[in-house]
Amino acid sequence: MRDADVRRVLRAEIDAAHAADHDTRVVEELALEHGTSRVDIAVINGEIHGYEIKSERDTLERLPKQIELYSLVLDKVTLVVGARHLSHAQEIIPPWWGIRVAELRGGSVVLSPERSEEVNPSPDALTIAMLLWREEALEELEARGLARGVRSKPRRAVYERLVSGMSLPDLRHLVRCRLKNRANWRVAEPLVSCGD
Template sequence: MRDRDVRACLAERLRNEHPKPDTRFVDELDLGGLVRVDVAAVNGSLWGYEIKSARDNLRRLPLQIEIYSRTLDRAALVVAECHATKAVQMLPEWWEVIVASEHKGSTHLRTMRPGTQNPAVDPWAVVQLLWRDEALDELAYWGLDRGVRSKPRRDIWKRMVEQLDVSTIQAAVRTRLKSRTDWRVGQ
């Protein structure tokens, strides 16, 4: 069972779990240049799905857990049976665990542990998902852009974190992520 087999099965599952037309699926969502979420679903929440197939190892998982746990509203590990026991011991309780298995040449997914809402989202990590112009537009919307219009994005992000509550930042990020058309420029 390869990553692409698990990814295809997961894509079908996610279309059923997130059927609303305003849901945006993003492959390889960059989280601050440190890690990439294999598959993200952006709707009323920011969901992240990390895939660990049988051919993968778990060496990068601790860093992925740390960064995902700062940024995402909900996270899930989609893991091959051979890694499931070890991986579950590494994960925070709020993470969903989905086990991928192969039967008669077909990949199957089953929920081993349901997930819950992330209890500790870090607004600084979330705001960094915005490109500079997006963050500046958000500040302008709230009348908070004065004095930072010509500043670097870190200053703009800092103003957002200082002046807006985390739920406002999360909503702004979700809206911007769903409306992007070119994911690899503008950063």
């Protein structure tokens, strides 16, 4: 059972669950920290729910670093793991992460719930702001009259100014809205509502 086999089944389930929800966007390989890491599948609506796949053929070598970064950015996370990794994964992931077990049954991949995900207790505003492209963050600063002095600064200064000028709930809403409506993703999709 390969990553692609698990991903195909997971994506079909996610698409079916959100088929009637026009306020949801599903993005594969969502880049975090400007590409330092990528979430396998992200569901963006009133929250950002990331799904990380570790199939039977994968290792858990990168998981500790992914845990660290995903826990700064994502509202919810579900680890979709091959049965052979379940025990070790349970030892290292945070208690608020959900777990689904991927198994091969009768030639088909089946995803079974092991633990429900909960809301991230400690997201980091700066890392969330870094989901925006520099130009998007600058546009938001311009709209708020906060761009003076940072237009030519490195992107970190732009994100820091955005974070200092907004509450965490407002920042999270803004980032979700921008991600849902980003026009030039790898695959073109229709715009969605920013209503939460």
